[in-house]
Amino acid sequence: MKRVVTTLALAAALGLAASAASAQTLNTVKTRGILNCGANGTLAGFGLPDAQGNWTGLDVDFCRALAAAIFNDPKKVKFVPLSAKDRFTALQSGEVDVLARNTTWTSSRDTSLGLNFTGVNYYDGQGFMVRKALKVNSALELNDASVCVQQGTTTELNLADYFRANKMKLKSVTFATANEALKAYEAGRCDAYTTDASGLFAERLRLANASDNIVLPEVISKEPLGPSVRHGDDQWFDIVKWVHYAMINAEELGITSKTTDEALKSSNPDIRRFVGTEGNYGEQLGLTKEWAVHIVKHVGNYGEVFERNVGQGSPLKITRGLNNLWTKGGLQYAPPIR
Amino acid sequence: MAIDLPAASRPAHVPFYNNPKVRSVVYQIALCAVVFGLVYGAINNAIENLQRARIASGFGFWNNTAGFDISQTLIEYTSQASTYGRAFWVGLLNTLLVAGLGVVFATILGFVIGIARLSKNWLLAKVASGYVELIRNIPLLLQLLFWYNAVLKTLPDIRDSIIISGGGFLNNRGLFLPQPVFTSGFGMVEIAFILGIVAATAFCIWARKRQMETGQQAPVFLVAFGLVIALPLAVCALAGFPVDFIFPEKARFNINGGIEVLPEFAALLVGLVIYTAAFIAEVVRAGILAVSRGQTEAAYSLGLRPRPTLRLVVVPQAMRVIIPPLTSQYLNLTKNSSLAVAVGYPDLVQVFTGTVLNQTGQAVEVVAVTMAVYLTISLLTSLAMNIYNTRIALVER
Numbered sequence: 001m002k003r004v005v006t007t008l009a010l011a012a013a014l015g016l017a018a019s020a021a022s023a024q025t026l027n028t029v030k031t032r033g034i035l036n037c038g039a040n041g042t043l044a045g046f047g048l049p050d051a052q053g054n055w056t057g058l059d060v061d062f063c064r065a066l067a068a069a070i071f072n073d074p075k076k077v078k079f080v081p082l083s084a085k086d087r088f089t090a091l092q093s094g095e096v097d098v099l100a101r102n103t104t105w106t107s108s109r110d111t112s113l114g115l116n117f118t119g120v121n122y123y124d125g126q127g128f129m130v131r132k133a134l135k136v137n138s139a140l141e142l143n144d145a146s147v148c149v150q151q152g153t154t155t156e157l158n159l160a161d162y163f164r165a166n167k168m169k170l171k172s173v174t175f176a177t178a179n180e181a182l183k184a185y186e187a188g189r190c191d192a193y194t195t196d197a198s199g200l201f202a203e204r205l206r207l208a209n210a211s212d213n214i215v216l217p218e219v220i221s222k223e224p225l226g227p228s229v230r231h232g233d234d235q236w237f238d239i240v241k242w243v244h245y246a247m248i249n250a251e252e253l254g255i256t257s258k259t260t261d262e263a264l265k266s267s268n269p270d271i272r273r274f275v276g277t278e279g280n281y282g283e284q285l286g287l288t289k290e291w292a293v294h295i296v297k298h299v300g301n302y303g304e305v306f307e308r309n310v311g312q313g314s315p316l317k318i319t320r321g322l323n324n325l326w327t328k329g330g331l332q333y334a335p336p337i338r
Numbered sequence: 339m340a341i342d343l344p345a346a347s348r349p350a351h352v353p354f355y356n357n358p359k360v361r362s363v364v365y366q367i368a369l370c371a372v373v374f375g376l377v378y379g380a381i382n383n384a385i386e387n388l389q390r391a392r393i394a395s396g397f398g399f400w401n402n403t404a405g406f407d408i409s410q411t412l413i414e415y416t417s418q419a420s421t422y423g424r425a426f427w428v429g430l431l432n433t434l435l436v437a438g439l440g441v442v443f444a445t446i447l448g449f450v451i452g453i454a455r456l457s458k459n460w461l462l463a464k465v466a467s468g469y470v471e472l473i474r475n476i477p478l479l480l481q482l483l484f485w486y487n488a489v490l491k492t493l494p495d496i497r498d499s500i501i502i503s504g505g506g507f508l509n510n511r512g513l514f515l516p517q518p519v520f521t522s523g524f525g526m527v528e529i530a531f532i533l534g535i536v537a538a539t540a541f542c543i544w545a546r547k548r549q550m551e552t553g554q555q556a557p558v559f560l561v562a563f564g565l566v567i568a569l570p571l572a573v574c575a576l577a578g579f580p581v582d583f584i585f586p587e588k589a590r591f592n593i594n595g596g597i598e599v600l601p602e603f604a605a606l607l608v609g610l611v612i613y614t615a616a617f618i619a620e621v622v623r624a625g626i627l628a629v630s631r632g633q634t635e636a637a638y639s640l641g642l643r644p645r646p647t648l649r650l651v652v653v654p655q656a657m658r659v660i661i662p663p664l665t666s667q668y669l670n671l672t673k674n675s676s677l678a679v680a681v682g683y684p685d686l687v688q689v690f691t692g693t694v695l696n697q698t699g700q701a702v703e704v705v706a707v708t709m710a711v712y713l714t715i716s717l718l719t720s721l722a723m724n725i726y727n728t729r730i731a732l733v734e735r
Contacts (some may be wrong), residue, residue: 005649041645070420085693086694087697088694088699090695092391092393092701112698112728113395114393114699118507132424134591142591144590144591144594145591145592151693152467152692152693152695152697153696156407156693160405161405161417163407170417171592172406172407173682174406174407174688174692176680176692183487184491186492187492187510188493188495188511191591191592230391231389231391231393232391232392
């Protein structure tokens, strides 16, 4: 039903909208006074509301950072939980201003869905989870196995590719949401459950007997996850892109949510440009001088956000790995602010 | 009646714009023009906006490789060689399969329950009305989730399968049955079957003709049954049962071979049948009650026994009342089959408006095609039922 409603909204938006250029997202958000953020509603570590309705997660904090940069208030975000198959329609139709829902950046999504990926806030790869009792040690032993998978994801395609490439027979069972797929796996409907590795660790903890299940060592795909915005609004594209870069630059410069006051007094030219005591880089984006300080003060730098949501400060305990800074052997790298 | 003669000839002098006929035509043309103009404008605007946002449009995706797997395929489908178009047909056939079987079973169950509600047996009537009240007042989606999650998923794990004598297995991954394979010599049985149908039809025509002429009845049912069922079976036995079976076998992870009934399919079919049967039962009950008591009494007084009375007097009249609402129930069942998405059955909506839409991102085209498909299925069902309805409708002289 949700799908039909969103699609009708999209059709209406496309069919009836006066063809005004949509380069107005920032103004729209400012006038509305709140940012609409498309998030995952069911994935611990990336986007999940608790019983009190407080959202947590890496993607959730990204939206908060965006709100902090615009409004100097990370609370001015409305999170719209989206399923994998509804997410693009929601962004296309304007239901959300930005989509931060652990979405894999692929060429076809970037070019044919009318959206732009703004960066990679989590480098991931697809893996498998199986029950220990099966005594499977490698994904290559899964010939003829039933695999539960969520619909409308790159996961669904990679799964078919991997089995095809390794000449294995696949029996996939697809479900509309990750919840249903996981429930079916837990009930024994499938031998294996597949999703992005980060998701596997999160989902494993939700199982009744987490320790009876193992994540297989193979990572079968590249899954660069990142936020995306609609085509046709370069200013908004720049802002969303630079919010991510600001968080990485902050970590690189050693600015944390607790040290923003010291940073404002710093004499280091890189830091002075970052916090806005030198230059007008924030205004160039259409924001305020202190946009980056607001992000770090309210939400934190990339490292803090990572550790809090998926790293050592979280139940998931995922190591930084590829998501470490480039200076520490990872892939997270940001162009300089200058 | 005093008629003013000059007034009667007045219409000749009415200007054309005051002529009601001309006016109504003009208004209708104007309305059509406005509607078409709006639709045309909306479509044009949509295309323009899609292009501006650089969202792919058109049906170019139809022949692109799909690249995803589907759990139940009635036609050959592989993730590496098949296209999105093929995936569409797979989904459509899965929808037609569940809807077709659903209509058949729901009709049978619905008629049984409907007649049971009118039974003179107190217990039977109460059980039937309890069924109707319980089932039709619970949302279908909940029932589907109940059948899938609470009933079928709690079947034993594949390693503790229930073994069905004759080589079948039942577990939470489905029902696995031996698949019959016809070997050479089965052609004889097919020929016997076709001959049986031809002979049975001929016998029916002959029997009817004779009854018209002489009033004598022939045991049509027994003879037809013998010709259509017993004759091919006898030939089959004479040919030494030319049928082999492929037995399902346990492999490391799954059971392979044989006929496989997925739990997703079973949950959807059972849910749809049980839900729709409750409504059909009410339709049937209403139809039978609509035939006045006097009809039955008149038949009895003519000397007809209860069974011919039901068959020749009550049911034909009841059908006139039953068919139109029954058509609605068939359409409902077909459309409700799109709830498959909730239990992971790969029907048209799950495969096409689910995965294909998401992988191609072309929501407008995909949803438009899906809507057109459901509209076509519904109109065809409606047409068939209307033709049947015209045939059985009361012929008024």
